[in-house]
Amino acid sequence: MKHSRLFFFCLGAVSVTLLVLYLSFTTVEGQSDDPYPPRPVPDRIILSWSDDPATTQSVTWRTDVSVKEAFAEIAPADPTPDFRSKATKITATTELLVTDNNAAHFHSLTFTGLQPETMYAYRVGSEDEWSEWFHFETAAATEKPFTFLYFGDAQNELKSMWSRCIRQAYSTMPNVDFLLHAGDLINRANRDEEWGEWFYAGGWIYGMKPSIATPGNHEYSRNLLGQRELSQLWRPTFTLPLNGPEGLEETVFYTDYQGTRFISLNTAAIYADKSTILPQVEWLDSILLNNPNRWTIVTHHHPVYSTASGRDNEEVREAFQPVYEKYGVDLVLQGHDHTYGRGYNLQFGASRKDKGPIYVVSVSGPKMYNLNFEEWLERAASNTQLYQIIRVDGERLLYEAYTTTGTLYDAFELRKKNDGSNKFVDMAPEDVPEIISIPERLRPEMTDEEVREYRQRFQEYKARNKGREGLEVEGLREVE
Ligand SMILES: [Fe+2]
Numbered sequence: 024m025k026h027s028r029l030f031f032f033c034l035g036a037v038s039v040t041l042l043v044l045y046l047s048f049t050t051v052e053g054q055s056d057d058p059y060p061p062r063p064v065p066d067r068i069i070l071s072w073s074d075d076p077a078t079t080q081s082v083t084w085r086t087d088v089s090v091k092e093a094f095a096e097i098a099p100a101d102p103t104p105d106f107r108s109k110a111t112k113i114t115a116t117t118e119l120l121v122t123d124n125n126a127a128h129f130h131s132l133t134f135t136g137l138q139p140e141t142m143y144a145y146r147v148g149s150e151d152e153w154s155e156w157f158h159f160e161t162a163a164a165t166e167k168p169f170t171f172l173y174f175g176d177a178q179n180e181l182k183s184m185w186s187r188c189i190r191q192a193y194s195t196m197p198n199v200d201f202l203l204h205a206g207d208l209i210n211r212a213n214r215d216e217e218w219g220e221w222f223y224a225g226g227w228i229y230g231m232k233p234s235i236a237t238p239g240n241h242e243y244s245r246n247l248l249g250q251r252e253l254s255q256l257w258r259p260t261f262t263l264p265l266n267g268p269e270g271l272e273e274t275v276f277y278t279d280y281q282g283t284r285f286i287s288l289n290t291a292a293i294y295a296d297k298s299t300i301l302p303q304v305e306w307l308d309s310i311l312l313n314n315p316n317r318w319t320i321v322t323h324h325h326p327v328y329s330t331a332s333g334r335d336n337e338e339v340r341e342a343f344q345p346v347y348e349k350y351g352v353d354l355v356l357q358g359h360d361h362t363y364g365r366g367y368n369l370q371f372g373a374s375r376k377d378k379g380p381i382y383v384v385s386v387s388g389p390k391m392y393n394l395n396f397e398e399w400l401e402r403a404a405s406n407t408q409l410y411q412i413i414r415v416d417g418e419r420l421l422y423e424a425y426t427t428t429g430t431l432y433d434a435f436e437l438r439k440k441n442d443g444s445n446k447f448v449d450m451a452p453e454d455v456p457e458i459i460s461i462p463e464r465l466r467p468e469m470t471d472e473e474v475r476e477y478r479q480r481f482q483e484y485k486a487r488n489k490g491r492e493g494l495e496v497e498g499l500r501e502v503e
Pocket of ligand 1: 176178207239241359360361
């Protein structure tokens, strides 16, 4: 008797929960309040790698829960429409995700046994509803030139204001091989609407060009116990490598692409739980010790050196910098500070620039902070949305930062020597003034004294980098 009462109580509780969920996703007219509702037709289609980019390709997408069994079809791409008859059908893995706005099915699979340097056509869907056919190209099995786009924090106003950045980046370099996102892709970790905006902004680009993504602090939010947890959307959204330390799956990993090792570290996890530092450091050391690639590029969200005033990530610097310097990591691509900065560890003098790493902080979305003008900076910008085009070609690595309006803003080349060190060549355009404006949002909050101090720090920075003309103070409110 007691048990059956408990059973009916549980049944009632489940029914009420389901009703509340149903009502919260629909209005009385049956119309959804959700701006990005899942439907039977696939959306949020995104390529990534979980294995070798020369022979595999992973794809992830979303539908509503009516799609119980999902598939992809793939064939070598062909200019005739007849390629479709040669397509192979593969069944996806499907998982349910209930977000603040909806319940959805996320599907993923990995195409395996692909030929290197080959263009494939694929589509995803179910018996009733399919996506369009997309093209992608597998990587070469050996070292070959390639290009990728790097984006700092997108984070805010993704549909309205980040869209112009990713679209300008793609327009500047449509032959890019992949995209790299350095964390804070969205602002509130578990808001499905923001993920919907991130996909709206990038649209079909994600279906053609694979993404490497590392989480930022905004991909974390506090659970009911007050602990910081990775967004419940992160792992369903991406299919990333599982070659990192236990417990940090799909956030700490590496991918070897045509002679370059790309490493994602999870600095947001460090600030959620300090015990994640040591496993990451040990893992990093092990994969750098056994690294057959000519180049090594690391991405993580919190910067080793900060660009924004009042910020410093000592834990990140103490944990990872010694390992980077021990193995001569070439480039570290970061975000978090909503400003732009490029430089190196000054402690060992300019020769460190040739031994690596060069550190970059960038921002691609519209949220802006003030610069700190710290000594490590060699090129900086505030109040500017940027994207980066990075080309690796044999013994040369060309780095270019563009403003979101398509102007080349910063550039350098690393030339790899036989001993593994680099020759650093500064190629920043001298005729493009450094943009040091105070973001409109911050101006009313600053006192005259703070503005004066900001100007003073800029003048000192300008004096340190005196070789370069064209430094200008823009947008600084006049004070006595
Ligand atoms: Fe951020």
